[in-house]
Amino acid sequence: MKVILINGKHGGSRSIELGRLSLALLSLCCLGLPLGLVAGGYLLGQENEANSMRGLALDGLQEELEQQEDEFSELQQRAERKLQAMTASLAQLQARMTRLDALGQHLTAMADLEEGEFDFSQPPAMGGPLAGEFNVEYDTGGLAAELALFQEQLNDREQQLDILETLLTNRKLEEQSWLSGHPVEKGWISSHYGKRTDPFTGKPAFHHGIDFAGKEGSRVIAVASGVVTWTGSKSGYGETVEISHGDGFVTRYSHNKEALVKAGDVVRKGQPIALMGSTGRSTGAHVHYEVYKHGRSVDPLSYVRRTRR
Known part of the structure; x- marks a missing residue:
């Protein structure tokens, strides 16, 4: 293949004879360069899109992580408030039971009951035949179990006080209806x-x-x-x-x-x-x-x- 080069300044021309190898290289350069640029641009666009998607995914994960941290913090604060409330309730129950025990002992002394008839350190005596067996699992740990235990003890104390109140009321009624003494204040x-x-x-x-x-x-x-x-x-x-x-x-x-x-x-x-x-x-x-x-x-x-x- 012959290529003619014309010099526009001097009006001369020059011809170059290209062989097959030179022609193949020239064709490769003329066609391969645009194709390479197109392929490179495509690959670069794909990489940029992938990077953008990865960035969005990371941003979403970061937001989700921050939301979970906020929820965990709120749950922790709620648990602490609940723990404080349960602790305060436990202290109130302890004080209440102490007052009930003191009141029960005072009333027992006032009623002049025989020693041991009312023991406020023990639950009321009760019983009966076994009506059926139940498989019940009890949770003995934690403040909830302690609160339940104190509540049960308070119920026992209140039951004993109810019994004692009934006894004192009956005794008072009997004393009131008991004929005794003088019908005059002085005489x-x-x-x-x-x-x-x-x-x-x-x-x-x-x-x-x-x-x-x-x-x-x-x-x-x-x-x-x-x-x-x-x-x-x-x-x-x-x-x-x-x-x-x-x-x-x-x-x-x-x-x-x-x-x-x-x-x-x-x-x-x-x-x-x-x-x-x-x-x-x-x-x-x-x-x-x-x-x-x-x-x-x-x-x-x-x-x-x-x-x-």
Whole structure:
């Protein structure tokens, strides 16, 4: 192949004879260079795209990691707050149980119970036949288990206190309904129960009560709790108050100057019910005190001498 080169300045020309090898090299250069540039550009674009995708993937992982760190931090703070709350609850339960134990021991001493009848360091005695077997697994670790244990102990203490309260209430009711003591705050026995000489006729007569002499206007009190069944004037008795105490017991307080209660009132032991006077068949200020058991008159002296339960 012949290549002619023309010199535009001098108008001359020059020819070059190319062989097959030179022609092949020239063709390779003319065609290979553009193809190489295109291939290089393509490869470079692919690499840039891959780098960009890797960068985006790394950014996403970084954001996810930061989000997980924030969630972990929040969970940790929440766990710490829960732990603090459980610790405070445990301290409150411990203080509560201490107060319950102290109260139980104080009430036991006040009730004068026999030693060992109520032991607040032990759960209440209970039992029964085995109704069935259950396979239960207990978690004994951690604050949750301690809280559950203290709650169970508190329930035991509260159960014992409920029982003790019922016992004290029943004992108090029994003590309130227990006939005992004098029907006056101040006074002395001026006449006993039974046969005596009548102060008006001078003849033998049966006296169905005990007379307590004292200062007029002094207070007459109930010897036990009960319900006032009658107030008013009775022949020979003057102004009278009658109280029913249950179990068939009725007490009568006569010759009063004035009644302080009325029928239907509930009275407590030691409550003032009248003022001492000399109404009715009386020689002076005193209260005539009678006790009836199932409708029959009995000597009040045995109840006067009774000690409180």
